[in-house]
Amino acid sequence: MWIGIAAVSGMIAVIAGAFGAHGLRDNVSADQLSAWTTGAQYHLLHSVVLLALALFAMRTEAPIRVPASLFLAGIVLFSGSIYLLVLTEQRWLGPVTPLGGLCLIAGWASLLWLARP
Numbered sequence: 001m002w003i004g005i006a007a008v009s010g011m012i013a014v015i016a017g018a019f020g021a022h023g024l025r026d027n028v029s030a031d032q033l034s035a036w037t038t039g040a041q042y043h044l045l046h047s048v049v050l051l052a053l054a055l056f057a058m059r060t061e062a063p064i065r066v067p068a069s070l071f072l073a074g075i076v077l078f079s080g081s082i083y084l085l086v087l088t089e090q091r092w093l094g095p096v097t098p099l100g101g102l103c104l105i106a107g108w109a110s111l112l113w114l115a116r117p
Helices: 002-024 030-060 065-088 096-115
Strands: none
Touching: 002 030, 002 065, 030 065, 030 096, 065 096
């Protein structure tokens, strides 16, 4: 299941990056474009992490549900809120972005559990 989620997430990240570079370039401010780019970069990076976790679990049968779920939540909350902020300018979404960042940090921290002897 996690390989499929990683594949869909990675595909959406590439589409978002291309849309930012080509579709938004002339339609939003430089700050908004920079924010979009950051969201797309974090989205793609953590999609690759999801794929790596899924492959790791296939090889080792290690339980990855917690870190993978945290990374997925982080992608949705962090990158998703940035995408929506740029597209809709709904300022109430601003506080969602740091929550997504905390999920990403927690995902990385939860990898320590997998690294234990």
